[in-house]
Amino acid sequence: MSSVQPCGTSDDDRRPPLNDILSIVRRGLAIEPKRLPSWLFYDARGSALFEQICEQPEYYLTRCEVALMEQHAGSIADSLGSEVRLVEYGSGSGLKTRMLLRQMDRPVAYVPVEISATPLSQSMRRLAEEFPALTLQPLCADFSKPLRLPIPPCAPRRTVLYFPGSTIGNFEAGDAVKLLRKMRNEMGDAGGILVGVDLKKDVTRIEAAYNDRAGVTAEFTLNMLARLNREIGSDFNLSAFRHRARYNPMAGRIETHLVSQAEQQVKVGSSRVNFRSDEVIQVEYSCKYSLEDFAALAAKAGLAVMRSWTDPQQMFSVQYLVRTSAVAR
Incomplete structure (x- = not known):
């Protein structure tokens, strides 16, 4: 179990x-x-x-991100590597997380961080049924504040902080940089950040x-x-x-x-x-960001974009960030 x-x-x-x-x-x-x-x-x-x-016809963000994950979840999982501890900020329903976990190689633990207890418990029940061998370590907390992550069952090769949706866009630029710096500290030297970023597009659509x-x-x-x-x-x-x-x-x-x-x-x-x-x-x-805009924002937090993926319509992106020093090596 x-x-x-x-x-x-x-x-x-x-x-x-x-x-x-x-x-x-x-x-x-x-x-x-x-x-x-x-x-x-x-x-x-x-x-x-x-x-x-998220189910409304006008709300393109979820549909585009799900389409992206359907096409690229395997490639994303390969980029993260094996034996990863996945820490998700604002886990919600966990749909995109399940798509990713299905492709990941021997994840050590999954730590959903969610301020609202009800969706967190609902998500945990679904995940426990689908991934019976995975250690689930739910954390009821505000991800914007410093976190004390639970001790994993064994040492992971890296900790990856997963921030799907477009929640990074809810932070003004200065606050987004502060949050990314906090995430940089929490992921550790060998870790990474997998973040969803809504892209600039037609204003009427937005x-x-x-x-x-x-x-x-x-x-x-x-x-x-x-x-x-x-x-x-x-x-x-x-x-x-x-x-x-x-x-x-x-x-x-x-x-x-x-x-x-x-x-x-x-x-x-x-x-x-x-x-x-x-x-x-x-x-x-x-x-909303262009790919160049977000790379510049990440650089202010000491992070570099190692890889990025977009949906077929080029409306949404998922980006994998690592320490700038890791790219330099």
């Missing part, structure tokens, strides 16, 4: 206490422009809605992906406010805000906001927060 080791119990391995969420929200709504962190999307409802987003006709993305964005109402006792009127996602060509990114529909006040803790009509809360960036 598969060896499934329990999640850790350190402070890093739990979502922030309610008092911490309240202070984060207070600070974010006190600045100009107002801003809330995108991890607030991912309560149980938000995670389920994101899975629905914007449609974040404004699906069924309104699932809008519901996902507004669910952040529903979560705050439930968890910290705020009184956001969801009908008084709307979802807006636009592409900023100068910054090369989708910028997602919650837009106040009227002049209003919202209770946050013991205080009231004022909103002007049309005032926005910035809730997410989704940066």
